[in-house]
Amino acid sequence: MTQTTTAHAAVTQPAVTQPAMAQAPARPGALLRVEHLVQRYRARGAVVHAVSDVSFDLLPGECLGLVGESGCGKSTTGRAILQLPRPTAGRVVLDGEDLCALDRRRLRHRRHRLQMIFQDPVAALNPRRRVRDLVVEGLDIQRQLPGGERAARADALLRDVGLDPELVGDRRPHELSGGQCQRVAIARALAVGPDVLVCDEPVASLDVSVQAQVLTLLARLRAEHRLALLFVAHDLAVVRAVVDRVAVMYLGTIAEIGPVDAVYDTPAHPYTRALLDAVPVPDPAVDPEQAPSLTGELPSPLAPPSGCPFRTRCPRAADRCAAERPLPRAVGPDHHVACHFPLVDPLPDSTSGDGSHEDGFGRPAGAGERAGRDRA
Amino acid sequence: MAALADTAVVGASAPPGEPLLRVSGLTVDIPTPRGPLRALDDVSFELAPHRTLGLVGESGSGKSMLVRTIMGISPARSTVTGSVRFDGVELTSLPRRAARSYWGRRIAMVFQDPTTSLNPVLTVGRQLTEATRAHLGLGRARATERAVELLDLVSIPEPRRRLRQYPHELSGGMRQRVTIAMALACDPDLLIADEATTALDVTVQKQILDLIAGIQRERGLALILVSHDLGVVAGRTDDIAVLYGGRVAERASTRVLFAGHRHPYSQALLAAVPRLDRPAGAAPRTIPGTPPDLVLAPPGCRFAPRCPSAEDDCHRAAPAPRPGADPTHAYACLHPIPTTKAERR
Numbered sequence: 001m002t003q004t005t006t007a008h009a010a011v012t013q014p015a016v017t018q019p020a021m022a023q024a025p026a027r028p029g030a031l032l033r034v035e036h037l038v039q040r041y042r043a044r045g046a047v048v049h050a051v052s053d054v055s056f057d058l059l060p061g062e063c064l065g066l067v068g069e070s071g072c073g074k075s076t077t078g079r080a081i082l083q084l085p086r087p088t089a090g091r092v093v094l095d096g097e098d099l100c101a102l103d104r105r106r107l108r109h110r111r112h113r114l115q116m117i118f119q120d121p122v123a124a125l126n127p128r129r130r131v132r133d134l135v136v137e138g139l140d141i142q143r144q145l146p147g148g149e150r151a152a153r154a155d156a157l158l159r160d161v162g163l164d165p166e167l168v169g170d171r172r173p174h175e176l177s178g179g180q181c182q183r184v185a186i187a188r189a190l191a192v193g194p195d196v197l198v199c200d201e202p203v204a205s206l207d208v209s210v211q212a213q214v215l216t217l218l219a220r221l222r223a224e225h226r227l228a229l230l231f232v233a234h235d236l237a238v239v240r241a242v243v244d245r246v247a248v249m250y251l252g253t254i255a256e257i258g259p260v261d262a263v264y265d266t267p268a269h270p271y272t273r274a275l276l277d278a279v280p281v282p283d284p285a286v287d288p289e290q291a292p293s294l295t296g297e298l299p300s301p302l303a304p305p306s307g308c309p310f311r312t313r314c315p316r317a318a319d320r321c322a323a324e325r326p327l328p329r330a331v332g333p334d335h336h337v338a339c340h341f342p343l344v345d346p347l348p349d350s351t352s353g354d355g356s357h358e359d360g361f362g363r364p365a366g367a368g369e370r371a372g373r374d375r376a
Numbered sequence: 377m378a379a380l381a382d383t384a385v386v387g388a389s390a391p392p393g394e395p396l397l398r399v400s401g402l403t404v405d406i407p408t409p410r411g412p413l414r415a416l417d418d419v420s421f422e423l424a425p426h427r428t429l430g431l432v433g434e435s436g437s438g439k440s441m442l443v444r445t446i447m448g449i450s451p452a453r454s455t456v457t458g459s460v461r462f463d464g465v466e467l468t469s470l471p472r473r474a475a476r477s478y479w480g481r482r483i484a485m486v487f488q489d490p491t492t493s494l495n496p497v498l499t500v501g502r503q504l505t506e507a508t509r510a511h512l513g514l515g516r517a518r519a520t521e522r523a524v525e526l527l528d529l530v531s532i533p534e535p536r537r538r539l540r541q542y543p544h545e546l547s548g549g550m551r552q553r554v555t556i557a558m559a560l561a562c563d564p565d566l567l568i569a570d571e572a573t574t575a576l577d578v579t580v581q582k583q584i585l586d587l588i589a590g591i592q593r594e595r596g597l598a599l600i601l602v603s604h605d606l607g608v609v610a611g612r613t614d615d616i617a618v619l620y621g622g623r624v625a626e627r628a629s630t631r632v633l634f635a636g637h638r639h640p641y642s643q644a645l646l647a648a649v650p651r652l653d654r655p656a657g658a659a660p661r662t663i664p665g666t667p668p669d670l671v672l673a674p675p676g677c678r679f680a681p682r683c684p685s686a687e688d689d690c691h692r693a694a695p696a697p698r699p700g701a702d703p704t705h706a707y708a709c710l711h712p713i714p715t716t717k718a719e720r721r
């Protein structure tokens with residue numbers, strides 16, 4: 001799989017200070033490709049490196065989980081895909097079209113293809129509007145529907161997400177439970193018929209029992225509507241239950257990405273291992289204190305460490321880790337890790353470092369151009 | 377349940393055999409515009425010194441209400457009946473002055489949101505020394521030394537520098553460590569952690585729960601660990617009480633609760649927990665319906681509308697707790713899950 005030759009592009013902008021990292025080869029048939037995504041914010045004179053060179057892709061109907069500690073850039077990545085706000089650098093390619101290159105008017109016409117739901121469902125909904133109106137609001141942006149058709153469409157959507165339109169259609173968000181609000185938000189996102197749904201911690205504020213209800217709903221809708229999902233979550237157990245693939249983020253970068261079973265069962269990155277070790281196990285026979293603890297905290301995104309971003313907390317860190325940024329290497333089919341000393345041996349031909357150095361370090365500054373290159 | 381002499385002597389420990397904390401028949405009614413809300417209904421349990429009790433249940437099940445009532449903070453105009461005995465002393469009827477030597481001192485609490493327990497305009501040092509100066513009567517210099525010790529105890533690096541910092545200058549994990557340090561300031565016998573790590577990353581959650589466990593071993597504290605996450609309580613508690621709709625559905629040793637629970641709600645809750653070791657795509661089982669409305673609660677078992685085992689009699693009267701095979705095991709259910717699984721454990 002990894003040997004498949006796929007053309008992909010790298011991009012730079014004048015403000016890029018760090019070399020772009022090589023990316024795992026894009027898979028054929030991808031619906032969405034995120035390439036070398038960079039998002040920086042200016043805050044009180046300093047630069048926050050929220051996302052520093054993130055690449056991944058999403059097949060139609062696929063679900064990719066995005067996990068990592070608070071502040072590692074999960075939400076920023078999700079929002080940057082929707083161009084909220086537009087990324088500092090990189091490309092977001094939907095069906096062959098780079099959204100970052102579209103002007104505002106053309107982008108507005110693509111908006112219905114990408115939708116997003118948020119962690120706090122109550123806050124995400126306009127408190128003054130009734131459920132039925134909230135659901136079809138999105139539709140109106142596309143085209144005006146006659147009143148009767150509107151209500152019928154809203155009711156169908158509400159039923160689709162497991163709500164009784166008779167019971168909740170005329171209510172306002174504060175008259176619903178958190179789980180019900182999240183269902184309304186999902187119905188609202190579905191109204192415009194998206195291909196990609198970005199879910200930012202969709203069940204984090206819900207009870208376990210309600211969590212399971214919403215997760216089951218998302219799984220059903222995904223199958224029925226052939227929706228591709230980007231599922232942002234900090235709860236690794238929740239992620240395991242719903243995604244096909246998972247990307248582990250650390251300080252604005254992807255540490256490891258691959259099929260969820262491969263990443264969870266044979267993690268290759270020391271950070272993935274540490275995250276998994278920290279997850280509480282619902283089994284009294286397991287002593288949680290026996291699992292090793294990750295020390296320290298996420299470094300400040302104002303001044304990310306040189307080399308490997310994880311080196312300040314990594315039990316395997318060596319001199320090379322401070323000097324050189326690890327590039328993603330294949331450790332299994334569609335499974336890549338960015339670590340000099342991974343826990344799983346890299347595949348022999350997975351030298352994705354080749355050429356990328358040239359690409360990352362040797363580019364003329366000031367060029368906004370896109371340089372295509374082939375992997376061999 | 378012999379009445380013991382009310383001793384307010386700090387540091388006295390319960391006589392042998394007497395639990396450190398005994399809650400019996402605790403009931404809390406809160407007036408609301410729709411009528412009285414029964415937030416807690418006839419809650420009873422015991423906690424021995426040095427032991428850890430896990431309190432679990434869905435949101436709104438009364439976990440916080442229970443521990444806040446034990447701490448003497450119940451909502452305005454609420455009516456509290458029943459008994460909370462701590463170290464042989466009845467806390468519900470204690471005069472305010474006497475109560476001060478218990479709450480915040482021998483019984484301390486850590487809340488979910490450190491921003492509510494830390495004052496944003498005071499330095500960490502000021503907040504830590506205030507507690508020990510007020511409660512223990514320490515002088516300024518001694519209180520500062522004690523604050524440094526406490527920050528050190530909760531593994532905060534560079535404690536002296538931290539004393540001069542304000543809460544917003546610390547990360548969420550650091551802030552929660554500070555609140556734990558504050559809770560430990562007066563060397564309590566009972567520490568209550570109400571979802572103290574829920575808002576934190578798993579990595580930081582583990583650091584803090586390991587820290588609390590270490591301190592507990594070292595100082596012989598009793599601990600109540602409140603969590604909606606069964607994973608958090610599984611490996612860190614001796615006993616568990618499952619709350620549902622303000623009542624104790626089941627209580628048992630942690631081992632029995634996981635392997636031999638009898639209450640259908642315990643079973644449903646366990647099945648809803650997302651597990652790391654579950655194969656991808658196998659979603660956790662859902663509990664249909666929603667938690668009960670505590671204002672217009674019909675008679676009978678509060679879980680009946682959602683319970684797969686419910687029968688007609690479940691709707692008539694609240695099921696009384698029944699003893700399980702294990703001496704500490706009790707469950708409030710008329711049609712419990714068969715014991716076969718429990719006995720084969």
Ligand SMILES: Nc1ncnc2c1ncn2[C@@H]1O[C@H](COP(=O)(O)OP(=O)(O)OP(=O)(O)O)[C@@H](O)[C@H]1O
Nearest residue numbers: 041043048050069070071072073074075076077301
């Ligand atoms: N508008 C902004 N201005 C400045 N900094 C920002 C902004 N938005 C995010 N950041 C910073 O960017 C980094 C990544 O934030 P992001 O919200 O993406 O994290 P996250 O992984 O979603 O975390 P969480 O799990 O807490 O939601 C953080 O350091 C955050 O403080």
Ligand SMILES: Nc1ncnc2c1ncn2[C@@H]1O[C@H](COP(=O)(O)OP(=O)(O)O)[C@@H](O)[C@H]1O
Nearest residue numbers: 406415434435436437438439440441442451670
């Ligand atoms: N101040 C209050 N006034 C009225 N009802 C309250 C108040 N505080 C809590 N409740 C109600 O008491 C019940 C138990 O709440 P709580 O103890 O906070 O649950 P938990 O901690 O298990 O999520 C809920 O129904 C809640 O709505």
Ligand code: SF4
Nearest residue numbers: 308311314321339340
């Ligand atoms: S590159 Fe080095 S510091 Fe980074 S994760 Fe790998 S071993 Fe650890």
Ligand code: SF4
Nearest residue numbers: 677680683690709710
């Ligand atoms: S008493 Fe009846 S309704 Fe309640 S849990 Fe038992 S079987 Fe279910």
Ligand SMILES: [Mg+2]
Nearest residue numbers: 074075076200
């Ligand atoms: Mg976020």
Ligand SMILES: [Mg+2]
Nearest residue numbers: 439440441571
């Ligand atoms: Mg609570």
